[in-house]
Amino acid sequence: MTRAPLGAPPSRKGTLRPEDEPVQTTGPRLGERIMAAVNRDPRTAPHGTRNDALLAAVLAAAAVCVCLFTDEARRPDALGWTLLLTAHAPVVWRRRRPLLVLAGVAALIVPYHALDNNHLAPTPAAYVALYTVAVTGRPLRTILTGVTGVAVSTSVMLTVSTHQAVELLRISGWIIAVLFCGIDVRYYREYVRAIVERAEKAERTREEEARRRVAEERLRIARDLHDLLAHTITLIGVQTSVAAHVLAADPERLDRETVAKSLDDIAETCRTARGELRTTLEVLREHGLPDARGPLPGLDGLPDLVAAARLAGARVDQDLRVRTDPPPVVGAAAYRIVQEALTNAVRHAGPRPAVRLRLYDEPGALRVSVTDDGTGPTPGGPAGFGLIGMRERARSVGGTLDAGPRPDGGFEVTAALPLTMGKGTV
Incomplete structure (x- = not known):
């Protein structure tokens, strides 16, 4: 007789676990069949x-x-x-x-x-x-x-x-009884049919609402990933170009300190992007908590965006005058709009663009303005999702956004976000 090795799982032969037990299936009972026949339209x-x-x-x-x-x-x-x-x-x-x-x-x-x-x-x-x-x-x-x-x-x-x-x-009372019995059954069937139709309509409404929320969540995640990756890749590209230029400009007089600083900036940008990407992915994994979206970025993160843009070569002049704290979703929308606008300025406005960032509140609205002295996106170039994403950000909280070339040159992004309502998703 052989024994099972120590620590091996016990044999299932002759042992029936609760989940392995056969399910006893029974057909509808007589009463259920009778009620089904009564509820069903005879035609x-x-x-x-x-x-x-x-x-x-x-x-x-x-x-x-x-x-x-x-x-x-x-x-x-x-x-x-x-x-x-x-x-x-x-x-x-x-x-x-x-x-x-x-x-x-x-x-x-x-x-x-x-x-x-x-x-x-x-x-x-x-x-x-x-x-x-x-x-x-x-x-x-x-x-x-x-x-x-x-x-x-x-x-x-x-x-x-x-x-x-x-x-x-x-004996005509029997005739009247039969007629009124049929009328009662007719009304009962109509009542049951109305209940079933309402239940089906409610179920369809719940399914449509679920699909709408899934679509909104996918759109929100797409915007977050676009803003995060576009901003990060742009900064890394600029910092890598600086390091490559220093290495190729004068190899005999290599500025090791400048190269090391560019590489450190690249590493820091990667660490920041990795943290934000991890937060986004954690939201995707929270199946049981549909409202869990991780910490939303806010207006307190704007100085970091300005510093990153300056590090990439932009000359940023900031004017931040916000006296009241906006709702979290409005602050997150403003953060993402500024992030995308600065990224576009660094990417499309040419070397060392002059960028002006203005953020201030007025009765009922938060105003955002980002202007630069560059040429903007190259005409006829590949269409991106940056401007679309910014407009969707503004609409998600009930605001508006305008973006386009300025009459005297450069590019301008302006947005008005309401302070009294924070509906939508960011």
Whole structure:
């Protein structure tokens, strides 16, 4: 006999864990089936014709039994049997043409009753036809049909026997009960259908809302990654160019201190970008916390952006006059707009561009303005997502943004962000 090695997982042979146990599946119970049949519209029920054919056969068999075992004095003759059995045939099509089926049944059982045959035998078929009209038609039509049926039947019975006519009026309460039962079932089905439609509409609304939030979150992440990577890659490119220029300008008089400083700046930029990228990726992994978005950048990070732009060679003149703290999402939008505007100035405005950054608040709005003396993006060059992203940033908090060349040269980005509302995502 061999033993399992120490620390090996125990064999599952002969052992059944709870998650391995077979699931006992049971079909719907009888009560559930009955309620499903009641709630279902008879005109759209599956196998309706087949079921109605079986129903007609059962009703015909019951009518024959009633005639054979009750009231022998009124047992039908050959004509009576023909009328009785033929009166059950239209029941097969009761779902398709309820009124025509009722008319056909009445046309056959009226002469049957006029011949004074067994009056109880065709009653179930007549009630089924009446119920079908009530459950599929409008209430007014149902009531008029019932009144007409009682009036015609009473008139026919008066020609046979006044006593039978009075007896028919006495039992007409059953006709009224069948009609109102059909009306009640119709209203109940409409009520159930309305509940189901509302539930389906609510489910569709929830799905659309979920898709909208996913789309907004993807757009937000795309903007964040674009702003982060574009800014970082631009700074790294400029700093690398500085180091390459120093190395190639005069190899005999190599300025090691300048090269080392450029490399240190590149390393610091990479560390900062790695931290921001990690924050963005952590947000993506927080499946259970849809509102967890990590720390939002704010206006307190603008000096670092200005310092990074100056390090890349831009001559930045800043004028920051904000007296009130904006909502976090508004501050984050302003930060990203300034970040993208400075990145574009460093990338497109030429060497050592003069950039002016103005940020101030006024009643109800935060104003952002970034101007430079360069030429802006190269006409006909590849289209980017920077300007689109800035406009989306502004719209996400209910603000506006304009960007374009200035009349006297250079490029200008201006934005107005509301201070009283911070709706949207950043």
